[in-house]
Amino acid sequence: MPLLKVDDLRTYFHTREGVVRAVDGVSFQVEPGETLGIVGESGSGKSVTNLTLMGLVPMPPGRVESGTARFNGVDLLRCSRAEHRAIRGKRISMIFQDPMTALNPYMRVGRQIVEPLLIHERCSGKEARERAVRALETVGIQDAPRRLLDYPHQFSGGMRQRVMIAMALITRPQLLIADEPTTALDVTVQAQILELIKQIQSEMGMAVILVTHDLGVIAEVCDRVLVMYAGRIVEAATTRKLFQRPGHPYTRALMASLPAARKKGEALYSIKGMPPDLTQPINGCPFAPRCEVAVPRCQSAAIALREFREGHETACIREQEGELP
């Protein structure tokens, strides 16, 4: 049974400029212990999807228009606030891109780390402190008892991200949502943090949703990948299958625009045009106007994610019918 099953999720923002369809019919599931990557460019809806699950979308202007998100049988989108609170920070935790803004600058990190314990597990202050020390040690922070008394600004960027991870994992959640956890970090520190997430995951057996724009990070840590474009999932596959042969022209274009994909000095592939305006209704495939292999029916046909080979789903109708090489 999947740990999390999201069905037909739609999160719209009602603004003066119109209704922005930030997430428009997204369905996926997360199995216990697996790492699911969500990749896409800014505005593709990857963050809003996860913020919706965590109940962190400001409403208004945001509104969940449809969908269900079953986590262990509880629908996260329809449960009471008390039920949500019992899950959030306890069984599902989230870490964010910028640890400086996600940590409270006025609070010693020790107090921030034990906060979820005091709220969710009602354990004593002494026990909480011991667990905080252990949590900091797990994430590789030396001299933990003393560092608990430090403030966030006394840590470097990579160390702050470790503190965030310690805080997210202290209640031993079943699902960790990591939204661009390494984007603000140097590559060397990024490698450490990714390694850390992998290691803790295998020890605790938790599932991870990793949101990133970096295909390299996906290849490194994820079991399965969702590719998002214009608020929809356009491709879903195991990591190996996706990189062996991407099943959507958008994914292919994305991979071709990486500097590593070309010989040195050769012009990089660039996707023509711009992502669609999400306030306007989209007919057919959202990528069709920028797609090099689009045919007229791409703009009119009904688009849905379908399995076109084992363990590999695509929303491209030409791919589904085997028309693309």
Place this chain on the structure above:
Amino acid sequence: MNALSPILELADVATHFPVCEGALIERQVGLIKAVDGVSLRVAAGEVLGLVGESGCGKSTLARTILRLAPITRGRVVFEGEDLGNLTRRQLRAARTRMQMVFQDPYASLNPRMTVYDALAEPLRVHRIVPYAEVADRVSALMERVGLAARFAKKYPHEFSGGQRQRIAIARALALEPKLVIADEPVSALDVSVQAQILNLIAGLCRETGLTLILISHDLSVVHHLAHRIAVMYLGRIVELGPAERVFNRPAHPYTRALINAIPRPTPEHKRDRREILLRGDPPSPMNPPRGCAFHPRCPYASEVCKQSVPELMDVDEGRTAACVRLSDLPGYEDLPAE
């Protein structure tokens, strides 16, 4: 590249910032050696990549070259002129020949100036063209960076990130500079937009013979565009050489670790476990380790490394690296010989 005469020459350049404390009576409590002894020659028409982790001094070095940061020691010679000795008037004239493109186009463009104003301002200030020709020059500039001239009356907020970066590039090119320093020009952009901007920069360098110093933490970006790569660590250059070789056959242990840490978009790619995962963060430039600044994180460090600061030594044709244990490192024999 080296055969050409250098347009920019740095000789033992250092930039130190004092750290002061105390509200009434300020006293100096430390010294941050952001750049500490960099020597470098950049040939006309060359694209030089400058890489390193945050805090390694790459941005400060760029600012020092433009004299936006003080030159504490050493000489910066640009087109035969020692920038350290110029009067304000002379410096102002020299700065028309060197320009900078910043990382964040949202912050580097004035939100209350239209594209036209932003591009016309340098032309007017420095009286590059007669007043009547300013409009033509602005449209020509916009065209050159791939923006339609009809956008001239728009404000920065009406553009996407990639378009804004095009405006910033057009503004840097307005004075037809000899040298452009681009500080992380694509790191705020999405992959597909990044490809467009990189193509634009590559095209401009090819067509106009522009000299470019490209600063980035993304080694694959630098490798793609640069002729040579300089790797900085804690205010010093630790490796300098042709891009192809530095990227594919790094010599210095730090460069190796840096390149090994790049996540590759190929799941089959397995890292060399021993070399990656540098422990910890770069040390503070206020209190650098003795000897080679990299030794506390270096998997190959030995006693010698703690003794003295290594100088850049020849590795192979046109490449130098600052590591005393270079010949003891695994794979040294595989490095292309001279």
